[in-house]
Amino acid sequence: MRIRVLDILHQTMADGPGFRTAIYCAGCKHACKGCHNPQSWEFNAGKWVEVEDLLEEIEADEMSDVTFSGGDPFFQVDAFTELARRIKEETRKTIWCWTGFTLEEIQASEKMSQMLPYLDVLVDGRFIQEQRDTDLLFRGSPNQRIIYLHGTPPEDVIPGTVALEPLR
Numbered sequence: 001m002r003i004r005v006l007d008i009l010h011q012t013m014a015d016g017p018g019f020r021t022a023i024y025c026a027g028c029k030h031a032c033k034g035c036h037n038p039q040s041w042e043f044n045a046g047k048w049v050e051v052e053d054l055l056e057e058i059e060a061d062e063m064s065d066v067t068f069s070g071g072d073p074f075f076q077v078d079a080f081t082e083l084a085r086r087i088k089e090e091t092r093k094t095i096w097c098w099t100g101f102t103l104e105e106i107q108a109s110e111k112m113s114q115m116l117p118y119l120d121v122l123v124d125g126r127f128i129q130e131q132r133d134t135d136l137l138f139r140g141s142p143n144q145r146i147i148y149l150h151g152t153p154p155e156d157v158i159p160g161t162v163a164l165e166p167l168r
């Protein structure tokens with residue numbers, strides 16, 4: 001299985017808390033007005049990378065947790081689910097995933113919801129340019145939520161954080 005990848009950032013501190021390996025995938029259909037990265041909408045941008053190779057690259061950095069971003073990883077949900085499952089089985093790394101879908105839209109889809117058990121945090125929702133707020137951490141507009149899918153957020157909680165009842 002493979003993922004269409006735009007870029008892989010190592011030890012980034014901009015894509016969630018702490019050091020992270022960030023996988024930026026190609027392809028997004030949400031077409032948010034004012035999107036910070038419209039070149040990521042194209043599904044043929046970037047290159048194919050095997051899940052196995054991504055896993056190897058992620059595991060090679062023992063310090064870093066993992067971020068899925070794009071584009072929107074949920075447009076390649078089968079391969080990302082496979083990658084997330086393997087990360088959870090083989091490492092203790094946390095996974096943060098950015099998406100333009102809301103959690104409710106994902107939960108309503110059997111296909112998309114298959115990835116939720118393997119993600120720690122979902123940052124959800126489309127970017128709304130009229131509500132743009134540059135003071136928000138990890139979000140572009142306040143409708144977007146930082147959702148801990150399976151438990152209690154850390155004590156130094158980031159504004160905009162939502163905790164759900166455990167899904168696992």
Ligand code: SF4
Pocket residue numbers: 028029030031032035036037038040070071072099100101125126127
């Ligand atoms: S979901 Fe993200 S990548 Fe997609 S159009 Fe909206 S802001 Fe851009």
